[in-house]
Amino acid sequence: MRVVALVSGGIGDQILFFPTIDTIRRHYPDAQIDVVASSRSKAAYRVSKSVSEVLTFDFEDRNSLADWGNLVGTIRDREYDVAITLEQSWAVGLMLWLTGIPTRVGFLSFGSGFLTYKIPMNSQQYLATTYHELVQGLGIKSPCPELALSVPKPDIEWATNEQKRLGIKDTGYVMLYGTSESSSETGLNNIYPTKNWLQIIQNWQLKQPDMPLIAVATSESEELIRTLKESAPNFKVTVPDNIGKLAAMIAGANLMVCDSSYPMHLSVAVQTFTVALFGADNSIKLLPKNDKFLAIQSPTGNIADISSQTVLEKIWGG
Numbered sequence: 001m002r003v004v005a006l007v008s009g010g011i012g013d014q015i016l017f018f019p020t021i022d023t024i025r026r027h028y029p030d031a032q033i034d035v036v037a038s039s040r041s042k043a044a045y046r047v048s049k050s051v052s053e054v055l056t057f058d059f060e061d062r063n064s065l066a067d068w069g070n071l072v073g074t075i076r077d078r079e080y081d082v083a084i085t086l087e088q089s090w091a092v093g094l095m096l097w098l099t100g101i102p103t104r105v106g107f108l109s110f111g112s113g114f115l116t117y118k119i120p121m122n123s124q125q126y127l128a129t130t131y132h133e134l135v136q137g138l139g140i141k142s143p144c145p146e147l148a149l150s151v152p153k154p155d156i157e158w159a160t161n162e163q164k165r166l167g168i169k170d171t172g173y174v175m176l177y178g179t180s181e182s183s184s185e186t187g188l189n190n191i192y193p194t195k196n197w198l199q200i201i202q203n204w205q206l207k208q209p210d211m212p213l214i215a216v217a218t219s220e221s222e223e224l225i226r227t228l229k230e231s232a233p234n235f236k237v238t239v240p241d242n243i244g245k246l247a248a249m250i251a252g253a254n255l256m257v258c259d260s261s262y263p264m265h266l267s268v269a270v271q272t273f274t275v276a277l278f279g280a281d282n283s284i285k286l287l288p289k290n291d292k293f294l295a296i297q298s299p300t301g302n303i304a305d306i307s308s309q310t311v312l313e314k315i316w317g318g
């Protein structure tokens with residue numbers, strides 16, 4: 001069987017779709033399972049154990065008819081048996097119909113007329129579970145598995161060497177991930193202020209001076225880390241250049257403190273104890289119910305209104 005999944009959105013959305021792909025792989029172990037994702041989000045599949053190939057298409061761009069036509073041609077030439085889409089638009093449904101794929105599965109919506117199986121969307125639950133309900137269109141009735149990753153061995157080895165470079169000892173370490181206030185990828189209501197991060201770092205270093213803090217530097221956090229280093233020079237920084245290395249570093253941590261971001265989903269997948277901060281995003285949709293994953297939801301919808309003291313109380317169990 002040949003399956004293609006159209007998964008729009010960022011890296012986090014791709015990771016939340018992993019359980020769906022893993023379930024299809026478990027039921028059809030010999031299937032060819034391909035994904036269509038944006039060029040930026042393609043990086044997520046480095047740590048997927050179930051995807052055969054990733055085709056790139058930026059759904060949110062201003063695509064011309066020629067762009068859509070090229071995608072139709074590419075998909076049609078591969079002669080897929082099944083298509084699954086997260087997109088809820090008539091244009092994507094029409095595009096899939098034009099490919100000639102006999103089984104087309106998606107969510108029931110105003111634009112789902114071209115689909116052969118339309119699954120009602122429960123938007124009031126963990127998104128990985130919502131996405132997983134699409135497997136009903138393939139006749140699969142099984143609960144949603146937990147997020148799981150397949151980290152390449154070279155990335156695990158890199159993380160081991162990185163921990164040595166950073167001087168990590170038997171005490172373990174805590175990972176921090178925040179988004180810079182100048183980030184164009186995240187809404188302002190979801191960016192935790194630099195001054196609050198600094199207060200958390202200073203309090204931790206005062207109470208746990210022997211357990212190092214390691215901040216993750218990505219394109220979305222570089223400015224934040226540069227500012228923090230100027231005020232709190234003693235904490236450490238890691239710069240993993242792919243998602244596998246980042247996942248391996250998070251897997252080795254005692255604790256992950258982060259905003260609502262794709263590193264949060266990696267932390268969930270590797271079962272690291274996590275304290276996650278939410279502003280406008282709904283923690284019920286983005287974090288599974290598990291004592292290891294603690295959400296702090298802003299009552300105002302603005303993450304800046306979560307005080308550093310509130311975060312510290314959650315960390316220290318207060």
